[in-house]
Amino acid sequence: MDxxxxxNLRNAAITMFYDVMNDLKYAESRGAGRNSLxxxxxxEWIISMSVFIPxxxxxxxxxxxxxxxxxxxTLERPSFxxxxxxxxxxxxxxxxxxxxxxxxxxxxxxWPSKVIISVAGNKLVEMVRKINQEGTKNLDPWEKQxxxxxxxxRKRISQRVNDEFSLLQESRSYISDTLGCSVEIIIDEPGKSxxxxxxxxxxxxxx
Amino acid sequence: xxxxxGKYSGMSVKEARELIKSDLMxxxxxxxxxxTSRKAETRSGSKVIVAVxxxxxxxxxxxxxxxxxxxxxxxxxxxxxxxxxxxxxxxIDWLRERxxxxxxxxxxxxxxxxxxxxxxxxxxxxxxxVYTNIMQLKKIKEVLGNLDVSLMEYxxxxxxxxxxxxxxxxxxxxIKAREARDYWYGVDLRLTAYPHxxxxxxxxxxNHAALFKGKDLPGGLVVSSLVVSNGSKISKSKGNVISLLSxxxxxxxxxxxxxxxxSADIGSTMDWNENDLSSVIGNMRISWRSWRISxxxxxxxxxxxxxLKRVSEKISPPSWTAWKAIICAMPP
Numbered sequence: 001m002d003x004x005x006x007x008n009l010r011n012a013a014i015t016m017f018y019d020v021m022n023d024l025k026y027a028e029s030r031g032a033g034r035n036s037l038x039x040x041x042x043x044e045w046i047i048s049m050s051v052f053i054p055x056x057x058x059x060x061x062x063x064x065x066x067x068x069x070x071x072x073x074t075l076e077r078p079s080f081x082x083x084x085x086x087x088x089x090x091x092x093x094x095x096x097x098x099x100x101x102x103x104x105x106x107x108x109x110x111w112p113s114k115v116i117i118s119v120a121g122n123k124l125v126e127m128v129r130k131i132n133q134e135g136t137k138n139l140d141p142w143e144k145q146x147x148x149x150x151x152x153x154r155k156r157i158s159q160r161v162n163d164e165f166s167l168l169q170e171s172r173s174y175i176s177d178t179l180g181c182s183v184e185i186i187i188d189e190p191g192k193s194x195x196x197x198x199x200x201x202x203x204x205x206x207x
Numbered sequence: 208x209x210x211x212x213g214k215y216s217g218m219s220v221k222e223a224r225e226l227i228k229s230d231l232m233x234x235x236x237x238x239x240x241x242x243t244s245r246k247a248e249t250r251s252g253s254k255v256i257v258a259v260x261x262x263x264x265x266x267x268x269x270x271x272x273x274x275x276x277x278x279x280x281x282x283x284x285x286x287x288x289x290x291x292x293x294x295x296x297x298x299i300d301w302l303r304e305r306x307x308x309x310x311x312x313x314x315x316x317x318x319x320x321x322x323x324x325x326x327x328x329x330x331x332x333x334x335x336x337v338y339t340n341i342m343q344l345k346k347i348k349e350v351l352g353n354l355d356v357s358l359m360e361y362x363x364x365x366x367x368x369x370x371x372x373x374x375x376x377x378x379x380x381x382i383k384a385r386e387a388r389d390y391w392y393g394v395d396l397r398l399t400a401y402p403h404x405x406x407x408x409x410x411x412x413x414n415h416a417a418l419f420k421g422k423d424l425p426g427g428l429v430v431s432s433l434v435v436s437n438g439s440k441i442s443k444s445k446g447n448v449i450s451l452l453s454x455x456x457x458x459x460x461x462x463x464x465x466x467x468x469x470s471a472d473i474g475s476t477m478d479w480n481e482n483d484l485s486s487v488i489g490n491m492r493i494s495w496r497s498w499r500i501s502x503x504x505x506x507x508x509x510x511x512x513x514x515l516k517r518v519s520e521k522i523s524p525p526s527w528t529a530w531k532a533i534i535c536a537m538p539p
Contacts (some may be wrong), residue, residue, distance in 0.1 A: 007287040007429065013468035021490060024497070038501035046498065052468045053461035056495065064502025 001077065004051070016048040030091075030174060047075045089160045090167050093200070097168075098178055101204055112181050112206035118188035118197040119164040128157060128199050149196060158200035168202075260310065264323060268302035268413055277416040284412075285396070285427030288474040291404065295428070298409040305329075305410075332411040333418065336363070339391035343384035350377045363388060393419065395426040400433060432476045449479055462488055 003012035020041070028034050038045075043065055050057035050070045061070035097117065105111050120128075127143045128150070136147055150157065161167060168175070168185045176183045188197035197203040208215050208223050215223040231237035247255045268274075277299045286292040308323035315330060317323040337344065340362065348354055357370045362384045369381055393415070399408060408428065415425050433440075436447045454463050466487045471477035 007473065009468055010470075010472045013465065017465065017469065017490065017494070021494060034497065035501045035504050038497055039505050042498060042501055042505075049494075052465045053491070054464075055459070056461045056491075060495075060498050060502065064498065064505065 001075070013052050016045070017052070020045060029178075030171075044075060044078075046070055047073050086162070093161045093164070094167065094171055094175070097202065097204070098175060101179060101206070104204060104206055108206070110206055112179075114182045114184065114207040115175075115179065116184045116186060116205040116207065117168055117175075118186050118203045118205070119168060120197045120199045120202070121187045121189045123189070124196070125159070125199050128159060132159070146196070150198070153198055153201060156201045157198045160200060164199070164202065260306075262320075263306050264308040264317060264320065265304040266307040266329060267304050268299075268409075269304060273413060273417055274299055277413045280412055280416045280424055284425060287427070287429045288472075290474075291401070291428065291430045294401075294404050295409065295412060298405040299413060301405065302409055302413070328407055328410055329414075332407065332414045335394060336388065336392050340384040340387040343380050343387060346380050347377055347384065350374075350380075361385065393423040393425055396429055397425060397427070398429040398431065401430050402433075404430065429473060431473045432471070434477045434479055436479045438478055458484065458488070462491060465491065 003009070003015060024034060024037060027037055046057050046061050046065065047070060050061070050073075054071060057070050061068075061073070101112075101115055123143075124146065127139065127146065130138060130143070131147075131150065136144070139147065165185060165187055172183050172185060188203060195203040208218050208220065210216070212223070215226065218226070228237070232239075249255055278296055281292060281295050281299065284292075286295070307326050307329040308317045308320075309326050310323060312324055314324035314327065317325055344354065344362075347358075351358075351373070355370075357366070358373060358381070360366045361369050362381060364385070369378060373381065397408075397411070408430075411425065415423075434449070435441060436449055439445060439447060441447055441449060451463075462484070466484055467477060469487065470483070
């Protein structure tokens with residue numbers, strides 16, 4: 001919509017045509033049914049595309065949406081329910097992890113047969129929550145030993161995903177299919193492995 | 208200017224240059240000599256002959272107040288891409304006297320000298336106003352046989368009443384003509400290509416600044432770049448002219464529109480390349496197939512909902528046989 005308002009027609013066309021198709025493909029790869037997705041967005045998608053392909057849009061509008069003209073239909077700004085942000089954050093988190101694994105593979109020249117992703121355990125999750133809400137004053141002695149490492153990595157530590165372990169566990173077969181190797185998800189307890197897994201910043205081991 | 212420079216002392220070089228120029232001209236010691244920036248040739252490579260016609264009529268675009276009001280208009284207009292706003296100001300500053308009439312061809316007679324016809328670039332800038340009510344104008348002409356100046360003044364908002372000698376049976380159409388013009392004019396956004404910046408578009412802006420006000424002034428300009436074919440300029444001599452008619456017959460208007468939209472920004476050159484078109488066509492087919500399948504499924508689902516509603520209205524409570532029939536009919 002913003003691109004249309006500013007006459008950035010190329011950007012608008014690419015967003016409405018290629019980006020929507022790519023998003024559909026992505027959603028399908030994550031297990032969604034194309035038809036059920038389309039039934040949610042089809043009306044708005046046809047209105048958006050009618051700017052660029054008016055004749056075809058009119059035909060499909062008449063046939064499948066309603067007996068009126070798409071050229072007179074108005075496109076409302078979508079009203080978000082609130083839960084979309086959480087889902088988008090989770091998907092971004094997932095893509096970042098896949099991207100990181102690919103980068104590690106490229107940098108080391110190793111293409112793994114297995115990837116172990118360790119997510120932060122409850123103790124560190126709770127510690128980060130405390131620091132974010134109250135600062136470092138009320139940390140117990142065990143937690144305080146991790147403060148220097150937390151400070152060093154704080155830019156990349158975040159609690160944008162509520163339950164990293166469940167998300168990665170549910171997405172295990174997707175990650176495995178995307179990377180072409182087996183994937184194991186574990187909960188890391190500090191001190192057990194060389195590198196500590198933090199909320200939003202899991203540790204990755206390629207085998 | 209420092210030192211002893213007579214009456215020019217103390218002036219900036221820019222100010223002194225202009226004053227010396229005008230002084231020399233006033234004394235008859237200088238005249239304006241125009242020189243082309245490159246050797247000019249006709250399209251066929253022949254010599255260009257510039258003739259100044261006797262009694263030629265000019266529009267003087269160099270008048271100060273006119274340039275000022277045109278600059279103000281440009282400031283209030285929308286420009287896409289934005290950088291053409293400055294180009295337009297430069298074009299307005301550069302324009303001087305321009306011939307505005309010719310002795311042959313089709314066109315409107317010059318009111319003050321009917322031997323001359325208004326030159327097309329001069330009147331083409333404001334004629335879209337007539338598009339707004341052409342249907343009513345034709346009807347009025349059919350009835351009255353002519354559209355005289357006083358009637359046109361009423362239709363175009365320069366007077367407040369229909370002339371007394373106009374028969375009543377056409378008043379309604381005349382009022383509609385005025386309303387249509389009021390409703391549609393001015394132009395919200397005019398689209399054209401950048402080679403028109405220093406002539407047609409500059410005239411368009413300046414003529415509107417001179418003749419119109421308020422909502423009748425143009426709202427904005429979209430200035431597009433050109434279309435080339437496989438990296439080359441399109442020209443008749445190269446034989447690479449693209450016929451829009453043949454494109455629409457071969458591919459459809461929608462595919463061409465989408466290709467144009469995704470290939471280049473408004474301000475960038477668009478290269479027509481049929482090899483690149485296959486990607487757009489492929490993706491269009493996928494989206495159409497998706498729309499079709501999803502649309503059919505939705506219709507089927509809606510049909511089932513309606514069927515279920517009808518069944519539930521007739522059978523209360525629905526029998527197991529009815530439920531079974533509905534469940535079996537549902538898509539997997």
